Amino acid sequence: MSSFEYPGEYYEVIRKDFRDLAAETEFLASYLPPGGRVLDIGSGTGSNLRALAALGHPGTGLDQSEAFTAYAITAADPGSAATAYVHTRAEEFTTDDRFDLVYSLFSTLNQLSRAELRQLLTTVLGWLAPGGHVVIDIGHLLNFVDGYQPNIIAHHQGDDLLVTRLARQSVHAHRAVWRNEETIIARDGEGRVSMYANFFDQTVFTAPEVRDLLVDAGFEVVAEYGGFRKEPGPRIGRGPLLFVARAAADAQEAAA
Ligand SMILES: C[S@@+](CC[C@H](N)C(=O)[O-])C[C@H]1O[C@@H](n2cnc3c(N)ncnc32)[C@H](O)[C@@H]1O
Structure with missing residues (x-):
């Protein structure tokens, strides 16, 4: 996907x-x-x-x-x-x-x-x-270098919605590519939870x-x-x- x-x-x-x-x-x-x-x-x-x-x-x-x-x-x-x-x-x-x-x-x-x-x-x-x-x-x-965090857990608050990002970053040094693997977890006002995978490579x-x-x-x-x-x-x-x-x-x- x-x-x-x-x-x-x-x-x-x-x-x-x-x-x-x-x-x-x-x-x-x-x-x-x-x-x-x-x-x-x-x-x-x-x-x-x-x-x-x-x-x-x-x-x-x-x-x-x-x-x-x-x-x-x-x-x-x-x-x-x-x-x-x-x-x-x-x-x-x-x-x-x-x-x-x-x-x-x-x-x-x-x-x-x-x-x-x-x-x-x-x-x-x-x-x-x-x-x-x-x-x-x-x-x-230098953005990539300064922002490098191998593991991130971040909460983002919306109206009646909490979105949590679990992000993993890794570097493919030979290709100068930054790999991002994210799990997006959303909790709505009724307590329903859903989860999505988000994966993308970034050229440095x-x-x-x-x-x-x-x-x-x-x-x-x-x-x-x-x-x-x-x-x-x-x-x-x-x-x-x-x-x-x-x-x-x-x-x-x-x-x-
Ligand atoms: C970080 S988001 C930024 C979206 C928007 N520009 C913004 O500022 O909110 C990156 C977006 O680029 C899209 N994207 C990545 N590679 C693309 C490509 N080759 N062609 C078109 N869209 C692409 C993704 O689907 C995603 O929506």
Whole structure:
């Protein structure tokens, strides 16, 4: 079974303990013209797309998780801008649409191999509308090293719901891959308990490697941040890493 196949409402409870959705929304919206279209690669339960749709940004989300895609479709607000959710692996997605912003958050792209990411970035360049941007929030080597915990037990409290993560991490040093094996245990208000297995490997990129992959794919990196409040990138490379890029051809045109 592929990973992230458990009820979306449990993921949403876990997500809010890790992420600042308001900061993410403000950050993403700052790269969008009014009504600008977005594409979310690995849209999960649709948290970011729902927030952007509420601001009037229509878009598309794609995700390999059937459970999360189903949740995102049900949770969409019919009063907001239209959002389509597609159940697919990013590497297999095709579209004739063009987007003002293509983004991928919460280390989703770490779930691709180096070769897959290289190919995907080239494809993404072709999905950008003129003047469009790409935002990548990616885990890099020092994040993985700093965050390494072989065993984690974490409780995440929702409304009338307790979600417990039992996580085991291990490192495949020769392939620079971080292996995550999670057991998700949910207890609802009536005392019902359910349990799910979640397994995923993450490629450990270095920051210069991601920069090079973007440039090789035809992008110009316009900014690097250490967080969604546009904090400066951490001086010695630790902490979260956000890349903002645009087509190198756009940069040349702007300079001409
Ligand atoms: C950590 S979650 C992040 C979800 C969402 N971006 C967020 O911020 O909540 C990673 C997501 O990436 C999806 N994913 C992993 N590999 C993928 C791939 N190759 N193509 C599409 N989705 C993928 C998983 O199904 C999962 O929903």
